[in-house]
Amino acid sequence: MPKQTDKKKGNRDIFSLLLENSEKRGENQRTQLLKSLKVKEFFKEGSISINDRTCQGLECELCIKACPTQALYWQDGKIGIVKDLCVYCGSCVLSCIVDDCIKVTREREDGKVESFTTPRGVVLLFKAINSQRRYFRIESLFPTPETYIKRYRK
Ligand code: SF4
Ligand code: SF4
Incomplete structure (x- = not known):
């Protein structure tokens, strides 16, 4: 037994x-x-939430129109979320007319966590990401003397 x-x-x-x-x-x-939907996933994990108390709902619905994967819908007087469809892109936050109404948090493959709740937050994040990309691109095109020596020394 x-x-x-x-x-x-x-x-x-x-x-x-x-x-x-x-x-x-x-x-x-x-x-x-x-x-x-031919949508590529860029993040390891993420979450999205909408504050029903501040959402302008029926008079707005801009987030529903902005979502590329149709993860948002209107039902029973509030915005619903199909979490399986959300790719944490931030389009809904960018289009929302109320600050801190939608909150998106996402984690990249390298463990970096990004979170935003306002259009300004999304814009600043994208700006930082683009600056970093530009920096890496310029760095690869114009190596520093040290990397140049390392690269071309036999
Ligand atoms: S984060 Fe992107 S995919 Fe997710 S609900 Fe908002 S707009 Fe849709
Ligand atoms: S955009 Fe913002 S305020 Fe408008 S319906 Fe969506 S969550 Fe509500």
Whole structure:
């Protein structure tokens, strides 16, 4: 007869297995949905939330129009989110007429976390990302004396 502790351990394993399977199913479903929309995923993880108390709802709906994956919809007097469709692009925050109404947080593959709640926040983030890209591009085109020596020394 199995010991009580083994039984408990067995139960826990079954639950974690079920959880793992449902997570995998969810991931596959998301991949298929985004593939059908031809949308590429750039972030490892992310989250989105909308503050129902400050949202202007029916009079606005700009976020719904701005979303490239149709992850947002209007239902029962508020904005609904299909979280599996959100790619954390920030278009909804950029178009929202109320500051701090939508909050998007996303994590890049290198572990860097970005979070924004206002159009200004999105613009500043994009500006910083573009400056960094430009810097790396210029650095690769015009190497410093040290990298130049390293690159061309035999
Ligand atoms: S972050 Fe992008 S994909 Fe997600 S709901 Fe907003 S607009 Fe849609
Ligand atoms: S854009 Fe902002 S205020 Fe307008 S409906 Fe969407 S969340 Fe609400």
